Amino acid sequence: MPEVDETDHRLLRSLREDGRRTYSEMAKEVGLSVAAVKRRVDRMREIGVITGFTAQIDHAKLGWGIEAFTEMRFTGTTGVREIVQTATQLPEVQAVFTIAGDPDALMHLRVRDISHLQQIIDKLRRSGTVTGTKTLMVLGSWTRD
Amino acid sequence: MPEVDETDHRLLRSLREDGRRTYSEMAKEVGLSVAAVKRRVDRMREIGVITGFTAQIDHAKLGWGIEAFTEMRFTGTTGVREIVQTATQLPEVQAVFTIAGDPDALMHLRVRDISHLQQIIDKLRRSGTVTGTKTLMVLGSWTRD
DNA sequence: AATGAAATTACGCTGCG
DNA sequence: CGCAGCGTAATTTCATT
Numbered sequence: 001m002p003e004v005d006e007t008d009h010r011l012l013r014s015l016r017e018d019g020r021r022t023y024s025e026m027a028k029e030v031g032l033s034v035a036a037v038k039r040r041v042d043r044m045r046e047i048g049v050i051t052g053f054t055a056q057i058d059h060a061k062l063g064w065g066i067e068a069f070t071e072m073r074f075t076g077t078t079g080v081r082e083i084v085q086t087a088t089q090l091p092e093v094q095a096v097f098t099i100a101g102d103p104d105a106l107m108h109l110r111v112r113d114i115s116h117l118q119q120i121i122d123k124l125r126r127s128g129t130v131t132g133t134k135t136l137m138v139l140g141s142w143t144r145d
Numbered sequence: 146m147p148e149v150d151e152t153d154h155r156l157l158r159s160l161r162e163d164g165r166r167t168y169s170e171m172a173k174e175v176g177l178s179v180a181a182v183k184r185r186v187d188r189m190r191e192i193g194v195i196t197g198f199t200a201q202i203d204h205a206k207l208g209w210g211i212e213a214f215t216e217m218r219f220t221g222t223t224g225v226r227e228i229v230q231t232a233t234q235l236p237e238v239q240a241v242f243t244i245a246g247d248p249d250a251l252m253h254l255r256v257r258d259i260s261h262l263q264q265i266i267d268k269l270r271r272s273g274t275v276t277g278t279k280t281l282m283v284l285g286s287w288t289r290d
Numbered sequence: 291a292a293t294g295a296a297a298t299t300a301c302g303c304t305g306c307g
Numbered sequence: 308c309g310c311a312g313c314g315t316a317a318t319t320t321c322a323t324t
Contacts, residue, residue: 004207012200012202015199015200016199016200016202017199018197018198018199019164019165019197019198019199019200020164020165020198022300022301022302023301023302024300024301024302032308032309033308033309033310034301034302034303034309035302035303035304035308035309035310036308036309038302038303039308047206048203048206049202049203049206049207050200050201050202050203051201051202051203052163052164052200052201053163053164053165053198053199053200053201054160054161054162054163054164054198054199054201054290055157055160055161055164055195055197055198056195056196056197056198056199057157057161057194057195057196058193058194058195058196061192061193061194062149062194067242069214069242069244069251071281080284080285084287087287088287088289091289093289094288094289095286095287095288095289096286096287097212097214097281097283097284097285097286098283098284098285098286099214099281099282099283099284100281100282100283100284101281101282103281106214106281106283136216136242136244136245136246136248136251137244137245137246138242138243138244138245138251139225139242139243139244139245140225140229140242140243141240141241141242141243142229142232142233142240142241143239143240144233144236144238144239144240145199167315167316167317168316168317168318169315169316169317177293177294178293178294178295179294179316179317179318180293180294180295180318180319181292181293181294183317183318184292184293185292
């Protein structure tokens with residue numbers, strides 16, 4: 001569906017590195033005019049290749065220093081929608097991945113400290129049809145870009 | 146340590162929702178002048194609360210439709226640095242989390258298709274001192290914002 | 291120390307060729 | 308796609324509390 005050529009990919013890479021980069025900067029990078037770059041970026045937003053822009057935050061500096069992944073298992077009758085809805089209401093849940101096989105879901109959590117983590121896991125366990133959890137504590141992380 | 150007040154938090158929320166939001170928009174939101182908003186955002190970048198800005202991409206629309214998490218275990222002699230360095234050289238690796246306990250690391254992967262996934266897992270397994278892997282295939286995901 | 295207003299520069303945006 | 312023109316935003320400076 002989307003025709004995204006090599007120039008578009010270069011623009012994407014540039015915007016992933018710095019989402020506030022100006023069109024004139026990118027125009028120099030790819031050797032096009034400012035207007036052409038804007039049209040390409042606008043188009044990629046329209047077709048949904050670019051879904052948005054966001055600020056990257058150092059959560060540890062805001063006092064949310066603990067990061068964890070929790071694997072969750074549910075009863076056979078539990079639907080995906082319920083899983084996600086339960087989790088999204090907790091601000092500590094950064095992301096929910098539904099999984100093929102075992103476990104049923106993987107949740108990315110951010111909390112202030114260990115007792116906070118325990119509290120959130122307890123909430124998740126109590127919320128409905130959870131049959132088991134296993135939590136992986138993150139010691140360090142690296143993310144592309 | 147960063148003093149981040151309630152106004153700063155409102156600006157952070159605003160910029161996480163839309164990283165290209167203008168200072169004048171945010172100024173209206175928080176009831177300050179454009180200059181004051183810019184100073185606050187600049188300051189949060191300086192102290193490292195805001196680490197950058199980035200474009201959000203729909204990788205499926207670019208043909209990278211498969212997402213997975215791979216848990217990895219290593220020999221006792223393997224250092225964290227080696228683990229991360231191995232992974233970061235593969236463009237398919239989106240993120241690496243080193244973990245307390247079992248497993249030793251969790252890798253977030255994006256690939257074009259299943260055979261591509263197999264190929265990457267093979268590469269990871271062969272690269273050094275891996276003693277075991279377990280891969281969780283992502284069926285669906287939800288991310289805050 | 292942080293703010294607002296004013297002035298300058300740069301950028302975003304649109305229409306036309 | 309490039310060019311050109313106009314409007315808007317970013318950025319710096321200065322003055323104020």
